[in-house]
Structures are given as C-alpha cells and as structure tokens.
Amino acid sequence: xxSYQYLLLILSLFGDNIDALTKxxxxxxxxxxxxxxxxxxxxxxxxHDQDEPVYLTTNGEGDLVVMSIEHYEKLNAKIDLFExxxxxxxxAASGEKGLTHAQMMQKLRQRAHAG
Numbered sequence: 651x652x653s654y655q656y657l658l659l660i661l662s663l664f665g666d667n668i669d670a671l672t673k674x675x676x677x678x679x680x681x682x683x684x685x686x687x688x689x690x691x692x693x694x695x696x697x698h699d700q701d702e703p704v705y706l707t708t709n710g711e712g713d714l715v716v717m718s719i720e721h722y723e724k725l726n727a728k729i730d731l732f733e734x735x736x737x738x739x740x741x742a743a744s745g746e747k748g749l750t751h752a753q754m755m756q757k758l759r760q761r762a763h764a765g
Contacts, residue, residue, distance in 0.1 A: 680705045683713055
C-alpha cells in the first residue's frame, strides 16, 4: 500500500516541474492534417522543440494529436502518478494508516544504498 505521504514526497521530488503539472497551458497548436504530409519536419520540430502536442484537423474538426515520444512518456508517467495519488487519498480518507515520514525516508535510503 502506498501512503499518501509517500506520494506527496514523490510529487515534491518533481521540484520545479510540479508547477508544470498544474500550470495553465498556452494556446494549443492546431494545424490542418495536410500539414502532416506537406510539413512533416515542421510538425516534428514543434513537437520536439516546444514539447507540446500538435492537434490536427480534418475539415475543421479535430482528428488527431501528434506528439514526441518523450512528451507521450511524460504524459503517461503523470497519469500513473495521479492514479496512485488518487488511491492514496482514498486510503487516507477511509482511515487506513500509511507510513510516517521517518519510515518512508528510511525505506528510500535503504533502497538508494541497496542499488
């Protein structure tokens, strides 16, 4: 069982990146789907350089989203982390006891020195 405190510790390890989890996003980058065929390198550059997905439209309607693999992996990691946090919050709300901060720090130190 993951404790709520443990997940808060993980979130704190994100440092400045924690702001990226909650900050307001800039306007989305929207391009017609023909750009994927005609301007593939430009689309790839946007995805990599700005670390943002590009939304592609067909006949003015949203159709596809293109993003770098790095962005996709970060997105999946955030989803996984938030799912674990939701479980931990649920456990805390139901009164389940987790580890104390001192216990968690001891476990983390043991793991760090073991491997």
